[in-house]
Amino acid sequence: MAHMDDLSIPVSAKYWLRKARVPAAMLSRPIVAASDADGAVLLDLSIAGGQIEAVVPAGASAYDGLPSVDVGGRLVWPGLVDMHTHLDKGHIVDRTTNPDGTFTGARLATIADRGRYWTEQDVRRRMEFGLRCALAHGVAAIRTHIDSYEGQSEISWKVFRELRDAWRDKIVLQAASICPIDLLEGDAGIGLADLVARSGGVLGGVTRAFNEDHSENVTSLDTLLDRLFHLAAERSLDIDLHVDETGDPRAASLIHVADAAIRNKFKGKVVCGHCCSLAVQPDELVRETLRRCADAGIAIVSLPIVNMYLQDRMDARTPRWRGVTLIREMRAAGLEVAIGGDNCRDPFHAYGDHDMVDTFRQAIRIAHLDHPFGDVTRLIGPAPAAIIGAAPFGMITAGGPARLILFSARNLNELMSRPQSDRIVIKDGKRLDAELPDYAELGEELSLAAE
Numbered sequence: 396m397a398h399m400d401d402l403s404i405p406v407s408a409k410y411w412l413r414k415a416r417v418p419a420a421m422l423s424r425p426i427v428a429a430s431d432a433d434g435a436v437l438l439d440l441s442i443a444g445g446q447i448e449a450v451v452p453a454g455a456s457a458y459d460g461l462p463s464v465d466v467g468g469r470l471v472w473p474g475l476v477d478m479h480t481h482l483d484k485g486h487i488v489d490r491t492t493n494p495d496g497t498f499t500g501a502r503l504a505t506i507a508d509r510g511r512y513w514t515e516q517d518v519r520r521r522m523e524f525g526l527r528c529a530l531a532h533g534v535a536a537i538r539t540h541i542d543s544y545e546g547q548s549e550i551s552w553k554v555f556r557e558l559r560d561a562w563r564d565k566i567v568l569q570a571a572s573i574c575p576i577d578l579l580e581g582d583a584g585i586g587l588a589d590l591v592a593r594s595g596g597v598l599g600g601v602t603r604a605f606n607e608d609h610s611e612n613v614t615s616l617d618t619l620l621d622r623l624f625h626l627a628a629e630r631s632l633d634i635d636l637h638v639d640e641t642g643d644p645r646a647a648s649l650i651h652v653a654d655a656a657i658r659n660k661f662k663g664k665v666v667c668g669h670c671c672s673l674a675v676q677p678d679e680l681v682r683e684t685l686r687r688c689a690d691a692g693i694a695i696v697s698l699p700i701v702n703m704y705l706q707d708r709m710d711a712r713t714p715r716w717r718g719v720t721l722i723r724e725m726r727a728a729g730l731e732v733a734i735g736g737d738n739c740r741d742p743f744h745a746y747g748d749h750d751m752v753d754t755f756r757q758a759i760r761i762a763h764l765d766h767p768f769g770d771v772t773r774l775i776g777p778a779p780a781a782i783i784g785a786a787p788f789g790m791i792t793a794g795g796p797a798r799l800i801l802f803s804a805r806n807l808n809e810l811m812s813r814p815q816s817d818r819i820v821i822k823d824g825k826r827l828d829a830e831l832p833d834y835a836e837l838g839e840e841l842s843l844a845a846e
């Protein structure tokens with residue numbers, strides 16, 4: 396079998412990618428072919444004009460004399476979907492650290508950094524840096540949250556609109572607003588909802604009060620949720636919330652969000668991120684919450700890496716729980732669940748590189764999504780694509796884009812065991828020539844100052 400370095404992706408407009416091992420969960424429709432222990436099938440993909448023209452079992456086609464490359468049964472994935480990130484906060488870790496690594500520390504450090512540095516130029520440079528990382532790693536679509544506070548919103552949303560247009564051919568970029576839910580009251584809420592609608596965005600928010608952490612439900616939660624759903628419905632916006640990001644079981648907003656969606660007969664899509672506290676609530680409440688979320692059609696995005704980083708962090712104490720929500724139980728209850736990357740090199744999470752393959756590998760370990768792997772690859776491709784409407788990205792489908800990741804790994808164990816930094820990203824049918832940006836590009840003020 397050819398070494399990765401020796402594999403050459405044909406440069407012609409039409410060719411065959413042969414013996415590609417594709418997880419069945421990443422196919423848009425089932426294909427009858429012999430599958431391995433992870434449920435992956437060996438396929439030949441016909442590539443034409445930047446699209447996937449046909450998807451057939453390996454060896455089923457005569458190849459029509461076209462150029463072809465035999466990838467030797469290596470894994471081939473679609474370009475991935477990171478449906479929950481914060482590009483506007485990214486890469487500030489060198490200039491504004493989280494003093495203690497807690498959620499409170501993160502919140503306060505971010506407020507300080509935002510007030511001091513977030514000019515148009517600063518936000519653009521860091522967002523673009525994040526996009527370039529994601530592109531090189533094989534991410535095809537991103538939904539970023541945008542800190543939407545008075546004085547900041549106009550700046551950041553302008554940068555988002557410009558980058559969405561400039562990056563149109565490289566990454567599908569969406570944005571959702573984020574601010575404490577009580578800031579949606581009054582004229583400020585109307586102004587923000589109008590800005591989001593003008594920008595083609597999604598109305599978001601976080602189920603905690605301004606200047607507070609997640610704890611017991613915010614006062615007048617139902618009234619505030621009605622307000623949010625009303626603002627969204629009036630403008631035909633979807634909703635994307637940060638919910639109960641805490642290990643405090645009193646934080647039980649999720650069931651209220653489900654009820655609000657039903658009460659308001661909401662027609663748009665609703666997704667809730669985090670939902671950490673669900674994992675520490677009584678079984679009875681969990682069952683009822685999941686039942687009502689299923690009734691309301693609420694989708695969930697879990698952010699395992701950031702949850703494990705922030706949750707249960709206390710001074711001089713080793714964490715006792717992993718911080719993640721009930722991914723398996725939610726899926727069993729019929730909810731669509733996805734995994735996202737969330738924060739990258741900012742006070743909420745000091746590390747990361749916008750790499751959904753790394754997110755996948757860590758999430759498997761954190762949430763025990765293995766033995767068997769089953770259809771877990773759905774959580775970073777088809778599921779987030781369906782939730783944010785990014786299909787046909789995030790899946791392999793005849794007639795869809797030839798946006799692929801070719802790994803040296805032949806199965807998920809090999810993929811889990813090495814970082815896959817030798818992966819080949821294919822975009823529009825061609826090998827992508829994109830390098831990770833150098834940290835030095837973030838500028839002088841982000842250099843390695845002593846703490």
Ligand SMILES: [Zn+2]
Binds near residue numbers: 479480540637738
């Ligand atoms: Zn987030």
